[in-house]
Structure formats: C-alpha cells, structure tokens
Amino acid sequence: MFSLTCPQKGLPVTGRHLLTDVSLPALVVHQNALEHNLHWMQALANRHGALLAPHGKTTMAPGLFRRQIAAGAWGITLATAVQSAVAAKEGIKRILMANQLIGRANMQIVADMLQQHQVDFYCLVDSVENVRQLGEFFARQQLKLQVLLELGVANGRCGCRSDEQINALLAAVKAEPALELCGVEGYEGVINGERPQIDDFIERLVAVALQLKNAGVFKRTQPLITASGSAWYDRVAQAFAQQQARDAFLTVMRPGCYLVHDHGIYQQAQQNVLARQPELEEALLPAMEIFACVQSVPEPGRVIVALGKRDIAHDDMPVALRVWHGQATQPVTLDERWRTVKLMDQHLFLAGPTEHTLQPGDIIAFGASHPCLTFDKWRYFCLVDETLAVTEVLETCF
Amino acid sequence: MFSLTCPQKGLPVTGRHLLTDVSLPALVVHQNALEHNLHWMQALANRHGALLAPHGKTTMAPGLFRRQIAAGAWGITLATAVQSAVAAKEGIKRILMANQLIGRANMQIVADMLQQHQVDFYCLVDSVENVRQLGEFFARQQLKLQVLLELGVANGRCGCRSDEQINALLAAVKAEPALELCGVEGYEGVINGERPQIDDFIERLVAVALQLKNAGVFKRTQPLITASGSAWYDRVAQAFAQQQARDAFLTVMRPGCYLVHDHGIYQQAQQNVLARQPELEEALLPAMEIFACVQSVPEPGRVIVALGKRDIAHDDMPVALRVWHGQATQPVTLDERWRTVKLMDQHLFLAGPTEHTLQPGDIIAFGASHPCLTFDKWRYFCLVDETLAVTEVLETCF
Numbered sequence: 001m002f003s004l005t006c007p008q009k010g011l012p013v014t015g016r017h018l019l020t021d022v023s024l025p026a027l028v029v030h031q032n033a034l035e036h037n038l039h040w041m042q043a044l045a046n047r048h049g050a051l052l053a054p055h056g057k058t059t060m061a062p063g064l065f066r067r068q069i070a071a072g073a074w075g076i077t078l079a080t081a082v083q084s085a086v087a088a089k090e091g092i093k094r095i096l097m098a099n100q101l102i103g104r105a106n107m108q109i110v111a112d113m114l115q116q117h118q119v120d121f122y123c124l125v126d127s128v129e130n131v132r133q134l135g136e137f138f139a140r141q142q143l144k145l146q147v148l149l150e151l152g153v154a155n156g157r158c159g160c161r162s163d164e165q166i167n168a169l170l171a172a173v174k175a176e177p178a179l180e181l182c183g184v185e186g187y188e189g190v191i192n193g194e195r196p197q198i199d200d201f202i203e204r205l206v207a208v209a210l211q212l213k214n215a216g217v218f219k220r221t222q223p224l225i226t227a228s229g230s231a232w233y234d235r236v237a238q239a240f241a242q243q244q245a246r247d248a249f250l251t252v253m254r255p256g257c258y259l260v261h262d263h264g265i266y267q268q269a270q271q272n273v274l275a276r277q278p279e280l281e282e283a284l285l286p287a288m289e290i291f292a293c294v295q296s297v298p299e300p301g302r303v304i305v306a307l308g309k310r311d312i313a314h315d316d317m318p319v320a321l322r323v324w325h326g327q328a329t330q331p332v333t334l335d336e337r338w339r340t341v342k343l344m345d346q347h348l349f350l351a352g353p354t355e356h357t358l359q360p361g362d363i364i365a366f367g368a369s370h371p372c373l374t375f376d377k378w379r380y381f382c383l384v385d386e387t388l389a390v391t392e393v394l395e396t397c398f
Numbered sequence: 399m400f401s402l403t404c405p406q407k408g409l410p411v412t413g414r415h416l417l418t419d420v421s422l423p424a425l426v427v428h429q430n431a432l433e434h435n436l437h438w439m440q441a442l443a444n445r446h447g448a449l450l451a452p453h454g455k456t457t458m459a460p461g462l463f464r465r466q467i468a469a470g471a472w473g474i475t476l477a478t479a480v481q482s483a484v485a486a487k488e489g490i491k492r493i494l495m496a497n498q499l500i501g502r503a504n505m506q507i508v509a510d511m512l513q514q515h516q517v518d519f520y521c522l523v524d525s526v527e528n529v530r531q532l533g534e535f536f537a538r539q540q541l542k543l544q545v546l547l548e549l550g551v552a553n554g555r556c557g558c559r560s561d562e563q564i565n566a567l568l569a570a571v572k573a574e575p576a577l578e579l580c581g582v583e584g585y586e587g588v589i590n591g592e593r594p595q596i597d598d599f600i601e602r603l604v605a606v607a608l609q610l611k612n613a614g615v616f617k618r619t620q621p622l623i624t625a626s627g628s629a630w631y632d633r634v635a636q637a638f639a640q641q642q643a644r645d646a647f648l649t650v651m652r653p654g655c656y657l658v659h660d661h662g663i664y665q666q667a668q669q670n671v672l673a674r675q676p677e678l679e680e681a682l683l684p685a686m687e688i689f690a691c692v693q694s695v696p697e698p699g700r701v702i703v704a705l706g707k708r709d710i711a712h713d714d715m716p717v718a719l720r721v722w723h724g725q726a727t728q729p730v731t732l733d734e735r736w737r738t739v740k741l742m743d744q745h746l747f748l749a750g751p752t753e754h755t756l757q758p759g760d761i762i763a764f765g766a767s768h769p770c771l772t773f774d775k776w777r778y779f780c781l782v783d784e785t786l787a788v789t790e791v792l793e794t795c796f
Binding site: 006007008009012013014020021022023024057079080081082085086089099100102103104105106108109112126127129130133152154155156157158159160161165190293294295296297298299302304306309310344345346347349359360361363372373376377379397398 | 404405406407410411412418419420421422455477478479480483484487497498500501502503504506507510524525527528531550552553554555556557558559563588691692693694695696697702704707708742743744745747757758759761770771774775777795796
C-alpha cells in the first residue's frame with residue numbers, strides 16, 4: 001500500500017492496521033471526523049456569504065489542501081514563501097500568504113512561483129521599508145505583486161497601529177508600480193482580550209477597509225477583507241455577513257485548526273463558540289490523535305510511554321484517552337486519574353493509580369493541543385477508518 | 399550547488415551566501431566550531447579509556463554521524479527503531495538503541511534491519527513482559543537480539559529500580575534463547591539531583607555490572623557498560639576510567655548535544671563541567687545558530703521576527719545574538735537589552751530599546767536551547783564557513 005526505501009516514524013510496516021502494523025508513535029487522523037469538520041466549516045462560511053481560505057500551515061498536507069478546495073474553499077492561506085511555493089507546486093491556484101514577504105531569497109521563491117505557476121497570490125504589508133524592498137525587487141523581475149494592508153493592534157503582532165502608519169504605507173505602495181493594493185487584512189487571534197476587544201477590532205477592520213475603498217486606493221472594484229483564526233471565526237463571520245461588508249468586499253475567512261481540531265485549546269475555544277452561538281449544532285470533532293506504546297512500568301503508578309516532544313505539541317500536556325491492552329481489539333477509556341506529568345524529547349511520563357494493568361506494548365491514544373505544533377513533528381501521517389485500518393498515508397511538507 | 403524540485407525552508411535559493419541567498423529562517427552550523435567539538439569530545443573519551451557512541455538523536459543527520467565515526471566513534475546511539483534503521487541504511491555498523499524496543503511494527507523494523515545490514519545492534523530491557531515479547535518475536539524470526547539491562551532510579555524514567563526487578567529480568571532473559579544479555583545501561587540525565595546523586599548512581603551502575611559479571615550472566619567476556627548524556631559526561635568518564643570498570647567492561651559514553659552545543663541549558667551544563675574539571679581546556683563551542691529576518695517594527699521597542707516554534711526549540715526563549723543591518727556584511731552585537739518575550743508558531747517577539755535602527759529585512763542570528771528540539775524542526779540545514787558562505791547542505795532524517 002505504501003513503500004519507502006527506509007522506515008519512517010508513524011507509518012505502516014507490515015500491513016495496515018494501526019494496532020499491529022504501524023510503527024508507533026504515529027499521528028493519526030480519523031477520516032469520518034475529518035470529513036465532518038471539512039464540510040461543517042465550509043457550510044458556516046457559505047451561510048455568512050464569506051469565502052474560505054483555510055490556513056494550510058496547520059497541516060502543511062497538500063492532500064488535505066486538495067480536499068479543502070474540493071469542498072468549496074476559495075484558496076489556501078499560508079504563512080511563508082516556502083509554504084506558498086509548496087502549495088503552488090501541489091496545484092493550489094489561489095494563495096493568501098498571511099504574512100509579510102521578507103528577505104531576498106524568499107522574494108525570489110515567490111517570484112519563481114509566480115512565473116512557474118498560474119497563482120493568484122497575495123501577501124501582507126505593514127512597513128514602508130518592506131514596501132520599498134518589495135517594489136524594487138518585483139519591478140526588477142518585471143512582475144506584479146498583490147498586497148493587502150495589515151491592520152494590527154497595540155501590543156499585538158504585525159500590522160499598522162495608527163492612521164499615520166496607514167497613510168505612510170499607502171503613499172509608499174502608491175510609489176511602487178510593481179505593487180497592487182488589493183485589500184485589508186487583520187488577525188484577531190493575537191488580541192489579548194475577550195469578545196468586546198475582538199468585536200471592536202473586527203469592526204475597526206471593516207471601517208478602515210471601507211474608508212480606504214471610499215478613498216479609491218484599491219486597484220479593483222471588489223477588494224478583499226480577511227481575518228479569522230480558529231477561536232473567533234464565528235464573530236468574524238457575523239461581522240463579514242453585515243450588508244456593507246458583503247457589498248463592498250470579497251470577505252475571506254482563514255481558520256486552519258478546524259480541520260482536525262484538538263483535545264485542548266481549540267476544544268475550549270469551540271466550547272466558547274457554542275456558548276456564544278448555540279445554534280451552531282454538530283460542532284467540530286477532534287479528528288487528530290497520537291498513538292503510542294507503553295514502554296516501561298518501572299514503579300507503581302508511573303508509566304513511561306514511547307512518545308515525546310518530538311512527536312506531539314507540548315505547550316499543553318498530552319491527554320491519555322484510551323488504551324488497548326495486550327492483543328485487545330477494543331480499548332478501555334483512561335479516566336482523569338491518568339495524567340501526563342512530564343514530557344521529554346522521546347518519552348512521556350504518565351501518572352495514574354498505583355494498581356493498574358498497563359504493560360509494555362499496550363497502545364494508548366493521546367489527544368494533543370494544538371494541531372499546528374503536532375503536525376509539524378511528522379513527515380507522514382495515517383488516515384484511518386472506524387476499524388483503525390489505515391486507508392491512506394498522507395505527506396506533510398514542512 | 400543544491401537543487402530540489404521545490405523550495406525548502408532554510409536552503410539556498412539563488413546562490414550560497416547566508417545573508418543574501420538562503421531562504422530564512424535557516425538552521426546554520428558553523429563548521430569550525432563543529433570540527434572543534436567533534437574532536438574535543440572524542441579526545442576526552444580516549445583519555446578516559448572509554449568508547450564514544452554519540453547520541454545521534456540530537457541531529458539525526460547521517461552526514462554528521464559519518465563525521466563522528468570518522469573521528470573515532472565506536473558507534474552511534476539512537477532512540478528508536480526507526481532512527482536505528484535510518485542510521486543502518488546510511489552505513490552505520492554499530493548501533494546502541496538506548497531505549498526499550500516496543501511494539502510489533504518496531505520489532506519488525508529492527509528484524510529487517512538486522513537481516514539487511516551487518517549491524518552490531520543493542521537495545522535495552524527493563525521489564526519481564528517486554529523480554530517475553532522480544533524473545534517470542536525474534537525467535538520466530540530466527541534472529542538473535544543483543545540486549546542491555548537498564549538500571550533506573552526511583553522517580554526516574556525507565557530501568558530496573560530494585561534487586562528484585564533485576565533478578566526477575568535476568569531470569570526472563572535467560573528463558574529466551576533469542577536474547578543475548580550483553581551489558582548494563584543507565585542514564586544519569588534523568589536524575590533530579592546534583593553531583594552526589596549523579597556519582598552515587600554511576601557507582602551503583604558499575605557495582606551492579608560487576609556483580610552481574612561475577613554471577614556469569616553475560617554471554618561475552620567483555621560486556622558493555624554505558625551511560626552519559628551531555629551534562630555529566632565528565633563524571634561518567636571518570637567513573638568509567640577506574641581500573642575495575644576498564645578491566646571488566648567496554649565502557650561506552652553517549653553524549654549527543656556536544657557536537658553542536660547550544661546557547662542555553664548545555665552552555666550552563668558546560669560551565670558546570672568546567673567548574674568541576676578546570677583542566678578541561680578549550681571547551682565546547684556553540685556551533686548552531688538560527689538566522690531569521692526582522693519582519694515588522696510596528697511599535698517602539700517591539701520587533702517581530704519571522705521565526706517561530708516551528709523553527710527553534712522553545713523550552714527556553716531564543717537568544718538574539720547579532721544583527722546585520724540592511725546590506726551590511728558585518729554584524730552588530732545585540733546586547734542584553736534585547737529579549738525574546740514571546741514565541742508563536744511562526745513569529746518571535748523581541749523587546750528592546752525604544753530607540754533602535756532595526757528594520758524589516760535585517761537579519762538576526764539567534765542562539766537556541768537546546769539542540770535536540772531545534773534540529774527536529776528542520777529537514778535540511780547549512781554548514782557555513784567563517785565568511786557565512788554555505789559549504790554543504792546536510793539532510794536530517796526525523
């Protein structure tokens with residue numbers, strides 16, 4: 001079903017069943033949950049009249065990008081020039097790089113991409129100096145570069161804070177014939193705040209975009225307005241669904257983590273979404289798990305698992321969900337008495353009841369938080385069906 | 399000089415100079431420092447009559463494994479079956495897997511490796527159940543598996559804690575004709591303690607090994623005794639240099655991080671080594687840096703760098719070392735007023751003086767802590783000379 005010249009972590013070795021044939025630890029995506037999430041978020045965007053450009057940096061799996069496009073996505077969002085070039089090579093025709101394009105070699109990667117592939121590409125600008133560098137580089141290459149003005153917040157990440165910054169940037173872009181200003185971008189996910197601050201920022205984003213449109217700074221009649229990570233997409237969707245935004249702009253949402261969801265921060269974020277919008281039924285399902293073997297049971301109540309920081313996100317501790325004992329084909333739920341207490345590069349320390357039946361070789365399914373820092377630990381991952389048979393092996397391109 | 403069908407992060411795009419031609423961020427290894435460290439640690443092992451099996455999990459770069467072997471290493475240590483198979487495929491003939499071999503697919507990977515390559519392979523055992531599984535599996539494959547008894551400590555990681563566990567394990571190994579007990583292993587790096595606890599553990603390791611040798615449990619006249627991470631290698635070397643250990647065993651040290659060193663926990667550990675052993679002159683040099691571009695300077699005293707948790711270890715915050723302004727070819731040192739205050743997936747937040755001259759496109763060299771969790775973020779990295787010209791591109795196999 002799948003062959004490489006050398007074994008790879010997380011891949012089938014002798015057959016295709018996760019409990020017997022796959023080299024563990026393995027990153028596993030449950031295909032039913034994946035399909036559910038894929039269509040759920042696309043339907044949400046559709047209902048709000050928004051276009052979906054899912055953030056591809058989460059998985060960097062072209063096989064999943066293609067599923068997202070097939071399900072109706074307008075394009076794929078990416079974070080870097082290299083990620084964009086990978087997506088273009090894999091056939092993605094519209095790419096929103098939700099970052100500044102920085103560094104001569106990275107500009108060359110984008111220039112080569114634009115020349116080799118028919119890509120509708122956008123990136124962000126927030127500084128006069130970067131605009132000057134981009135304008136000079138792309139003019140020399142005789143290429144046009146489509147840019148979006150990034151709006152930021154005080155104490156936030158990138159993006160213009162003040163009207164003065166915005167005006168200076170507009171003047172700088174206007175002075176560079178190689179650059180085309182095509183819209184406005186913001187990312188509410190960097191705001192340290194709750195709903196009022198989030199709503200204020202999105203409202204300001206729409207107001208600034210309308211103001212710039214009225215001032216005639218955009219090259220096109222329907223410029224882009226884009227925002228939304230994976231925690232506040234409901235508020236962005238509602239703001240974008242307002243008549244004045246829908247009439248004036250192509251409204252583009254960019255959540256990424258929704259596709260595989262998680263058992264940590266995005267599960268919590270999802271509960272917050274549902275508390276705000278109870279009408280959003282059948283919410284996202286955790287589709288991503290990491291399977292690993294018990295390695296050692298050296299002391300009562302201490303279990304060492306062959307799983308480490310090189311395999312799973314470690315901002316939050318992984319959550320032990322279920323165990324398959326010995327040759328068992330049905331798992332037993334691990335209750336909250338089992339906790340991950342330490343994570344090393346290649347080992348996980350699980351604390352649990354003094355009396356237990358876990359043995360070396362038993363297989364545990366873990367939940368992680370969050371997906372972006374879990375997927376980047378893997379070059380390949382397995383899609384599995386409800387019987388835990390591997391139905392497809394997908395590659396990541398980090 | 400190097401071509402791939404698609405751009406890869408951290409690699410040359412248009413030429414071979416780090417400041418102009420390489421897609422940043424990039425993992426960079428300074429070859430002079432690398433060469434220094436390579437020979438320094440080999441010389442230390444030689445002086446103590448110990449064999450060196452550097453831990454390869456740190457870099458997982460076969461190109462560096464081969465340099466280590468060429469410099470005199472006895473073998474390469476690895477952490478998993480997949481890592482071991484990679485090393486064997488890349489021509490490494492002696493592999494110490496400093497972990498239990500767990501899971502049917504992983505056992506198959508090792509069995510295939512033993513059949514396809516002439517590898518002198520060792521792994522650890524610490525539980526009767528695992529010994530039973532290994533014995534059954536390798537007997538069925540008509541293969542012999544060389545194992546080392548792992549000695550552990552209370553509240554530590556894997557390994558036998560008590561004499562009862564050791565005796566049960568010895569009996570279990572004896573009952574499995576496919577297994578050959580070849581020595582004893584310990585890892586002092588998991589001990590939460592200072593020098594007395596470390597010294598006690600190594601002393602116990604030697605005592606247990608001698609006791610087992612006297613009891614005639616090993617299959618060979620010179621069994622292995624092995625220990626040592628990258629923080630206490632001096633104490634292990636001194637214990638292994640004692641006459642009774644040298645006479646009875648092949649003494650094997652397994653530090654890994656020494657090769658590229660770091661700007662954090664291992665720099666601190668190295669200072670501790672030198673405080674204990676002032677005679678160890680010309681100590682390890684930090685050979686690993688991560689180069690990245692300033693992305694945005696949106697507020698006074700706040701600089702956003704295009705570098706994130708996907709590029710660099712984040713247990714400790716990266717340290718900004720030097721900056722190249724604009725087209726400058728000489729860097730300016732960044733003093734301690736510059737601090738990394740936040741790290742996101744693809745962005746780093748640097749706090750510094752309100753008045754500064756950093757601009758988007760400027761290039762900053764960062765130090766990281768530690769190497770294992772930095773290398774695993776990269777599929778390729780650049781070796782550079784003192785002019786920052788890329789002399790070689792090396793691949794990692796995580």
